[in-house]
Amino acid sequence: MTGRNPAKDKLAIAGVGLSPYARDRGATTELALLLEAAVAAIRDAGLTAADIDGVVGGGLLTGGIDPATVVSALGLPAVTWWTRAAPPIMNHLVAAINAVWTGACEVALVYHSVYRVAGFSRSASGDPFRRRAAYGLPDGRAATGDGHTDGEPWSMRGSAGYAAWAGRYLAEFGASREDFGRIAINDRINAAANPNAVLREPLTMTGYLGGRMIREPLCLYDMDIPVDGADAFIVTTAARARDLRTAPVLIHAATMGMTAPPEEHLAAGLDATGQPLAARDLRAKSDLWLDDIDLFFPYDGFSFVALRCFESYGFCGPGEAGAFLADNWDPVENRIKIKGRVPVNTHGGSLSEGGSQGAGHLREAVTQLRGQAGRRQVPGAQVALLTPGGFFFNAQGLVLRAG
Amino acid sequence: MTGLANSDETVLERFPGIRLDHLNKQYYRGLLRRELLAGRCRACGRWHAPLRPICPSCWSSEVGPEPVSGRGTVHLLTFLHQGPPGVDYSGGFPLAAIELAEQAGLRVEATVVDCPRDQLRVGLKVELTWIGKAGAPWPAFRPVDGPAAGHRARS
Numbered sequence: 001m002t003g004r005n006p007a008k009d010k011l012a013i014a015g016v017g018l019s020p021y022a023r024d025r026g027a028t029t030e031l032a033l034l035l036e037a038a039v040a041a042i043r044d045a046g047l048t049a050a051d052i053d054g055v056v057g058g059g060l061l062t063g064g065i066d067p068a069t070v071v072s073a074l075g076l077p078a079v080t081w082w083t084r085a086a087p088p089i090m091n092h093l094v095a096a097i098n099a100v101w102t103g104a105c106e107v108a109l110v111y112h113s114v115y116r117v118a119g120f121s122r123s124a125s126g127d128p129f130r131r132r133a134a135y136g137l138p139d140g141r142a143a144t145g146d147g148h149t150d151g152e153p154w155s156m157r158g159s160a161g162y163a164a165w166a167g168r169y170l171a172e173f174g175a176s177r178e179d180f181g182r183i184a185i186n187d188r189i190n191a192a193a194n195p196n197a198v199l200r201e202p203l204t205m206t207g208y209l210g211g212r213m214i215r216e217p218l219c220l221y222d223m224d225i226p227v228d229g230a231d232a233f234i235v236t237t238a239a240r241a242r243d244l245r246t247a248p249v250l251i252h253a254a255t256m257g258m259t260a261p262p263e264e265h266l267a268a269g270l271d272a273t274g275q276p277l278a279a280r281d282l283r284a285k286s287d288l289w290l291d292d293i294d295l296f297f298p299y300d301g302f303s304f305v306a307l308r309c310f311e312s313y314g315f316c317g318p319g320e321a322g323a324f325l326a327d328n329w330d331p332v333e334n335r336i337k338i339k340g341r342v343p344v345n346t347h348g349g350s351l352s353e354g355g356s357q358g359a360g361h362l363r364e365a366v367t368q369l370r371g372q373a374g375r376r377q378v379p380g381a382q383v384a385l386l387t388p389g390g391f392f393f394n395a396q397g398l399v400l401r402a403g
Numbered sequence: 404m405t406g407l408a409n410s411d412e413t414v415l416e417r418f419p420g421i422r423l424d425h426l427n428k429q430y431y432r433g434l435l436r437r438e439l440l441a442g443r444c445r446a447c448g449r450w451h452a453p454l455r456p457i458c459p460s461c462w463s464s465e466v467g468p469e470p471v472s473g474r475g476t477v478h479l480l481t482f483l484h485q486g487p488p489g490v491d492y493s494g495g496f497p498l499a500a501i502e503l504a505e506q507a508g509l510r511v512e513a514t515v516v517d518c519p520r521d522q523l524r525v526g527l528k529v530e531l532t533w534i535g536k537a538g539a540p541w542p543a544f545r546p547v548d549g550p551a552a553g554h555r556a557r558s
Contacts, residue, residue: 149430149453149512150421153486153496154536156479156512160498164479171525216482216495260459265479265500265512266452 001277003284005253007101012241012248012403015234016366017041019113021354023198024123025228030115030133033230034065035073038111041232046245047107049075054105054235055082056095059113060357061120062133070111081105087112087357088299088389089231090396094254096235106236112359113230121226159223159302161264162390163215166304169270170217172319177217179322181208183303184221184351186325186335191348193375196360198227199352202334222303224355231359233366238403248403249369252383253286255397262393274395275305276312278387282397283314288383290315293399295368295384296342297361300349302390309387346376358388358396369402409435417539426454429468437533439542440468441509450506471503473531475544478502478510480525489537490514497523501544517545 017040019033034057042052055071058064067082081104085091089112096108116124118131125131152160169175184203191197203221211219241248257278259268267273283289290313298309307321315338316324330337336344347353347364354360365384367373386398409432415423418431430453433440441452446463450471458466482495490496496514503509515523516534529544 151487153483153490153492153498154512154514154541156481156498156500160481160483161479163481164498164500167481168479168525213482213484213495215484218481261508265510266508268508 001281001284003281005285007097007251008285008287009250009252009401010238011097011100011235011251012238013233013251013366013400014107014236014241014244014246014248015041015043015045015047015232016363017044017232018196018363019230021114021196021198021227021229021356021360023225023227024116024121027127027129028228030059030062030113030230031065031069031073033115033228034070034111034113034232037113037230037232038070038074038109041234042109044246045234045236047234050077051107052076052109053078053080054096054099054108055079055111056085056092056099056108057111057113057232058085058087058092059115060087061117062115065111065113070109079105081108087359088394088396089356089358089362090254090256090388090398091394093233093235093251093362093398094256094396096233097251097254100235100237106240108235110233110235111230112232112357114226114354114356115228116226124226156265157263159218160215161392162302162304163218165264165267165270165391166222166302167217169304169308169319175319175322177209177219178205179307179325180218180222180303181205182322182325182329182336183300183306183349184208187300187345187349187352189333189335190343190346190376191352194347194353194364197348197353199225199348218302218304221351224301224350225352227354227356229354229356231356231363233362241403247370249366250401250403252288252399252401253282253397254399255281255285256389257281257395257397258393264392267392270308270391271318273391274389274393275308275387275391278389278395278397279313282399286399288399288401290385293342293383293385294378294381295346295365296338296344297349297365297384297386298344299358299361299386299388299390300345300351301355301357303351305390306345306349308391313385313387343378346373346378358386361386361388362398365400369400371402420537426456430454433468433470434540434542437540438470439473439511439531441471441503441505441511442466443469450503450509452509452511471505471509471531474504474547475501475511475529476504477515477523477525477527477529477544480515480523494520499544501529511542514543515545516543522546
């Protein structure tokens, strides 16, 4: 952790592209989704294939699409930097930042795709091609970590680990499931104004508490919703971005945090994970902090991750997030408004828009800072704080500002 | 059975779904003789799990697997209501992280057996027992003081 941030405001996101999220995009491929988003992002920036000289991306469930495939499918004529990235989205974005900053490339295409595979969703299991989509990766856990003895139900890697720490949090602080529920309800009311969100029906606290239990204490509504879809972004220098057709969104500060041991069952405590480390490092790198932001995007792959963000980032003390949300709940809008002003996960988050490893949060932040969020637009929004990723081996943070 | 005699081929056969390698095979060979192993450093004495090629505390290469006492405390706990086939999810399948008595932070993932649902909680004192999983021995834990009725099954 250095606090050094020589690239502050020197790089920008100059384009965004979306392949719309859906519970089931049907008989399509992950590459088709990815290319739809990539072409949209390049065109959004007013660029062509010849301008893209950096490529980075990847997805979770299938292992994602290799940059070489993207270069081939888009016919990119001259690429000088590429790498594959595992989600969440800051792995992709920080790689692009570093590459543009060092001169490895001038204009980076950043892509993230989600493609439901068999074993991850019931409808996907009915598609024989999706049963093969993860071919060679029969168990992503085995492919990505050896700190566990086996997959679920014998291991806490992934979802079960979050559920177990959520349970310990409830016991340690005397918190309640209603505290998790406020995250889910806030997301859902915001999703109602987002045409890209797959869950837009309002959720009441009674409905939340009645949700089918999946991994206690986390129920159906505490876990992100599987979707098909893709996002793409164009990262370049702020100087170049100012010559392009869109209003640039400046990358003010970016970070990632991991502490040993990062395995869910071995983590020393919630106060010793990557999430508070990312918060400390981002704080050291950023001139803009909690009182300066107009938008807050705590990652909500699990409701509990977002809840704990309010504590890790210093909105309130440990164990106080539930009371903080209650105090900062706008009863008229039926959603969180921090200090009556700052909304949270305006697109509905992973819980309601669709699970995309922070890519949706990033797209929404850029869209808001450009003033293009339509019904969801926060008037005059200038600064956004994002916290993609979870606690353990994938905590990340980002501050964006309107250029 | 004389687990010591188990060859690499036997370990590979008995745990077909595990990503075995030349280091973790020692742990799984231990399971076949119903012995729960953790890594221990002969230089600094610290334990670690899973097995590592060097000590995560002092980086000495003088590390190797040793049996643990099997006594510990439930540190993390969830109940799974759905998941891959093979276990009973009705009422919630308990999955815990057990903090072993040997050292703070030394934990293993396991289910808890012989314990009524209403007594299973974070902080419960437990001890090692063995269950079967896909035809091979697998570690599990049970309350030290046995179930509420006082019955204490020995396997």
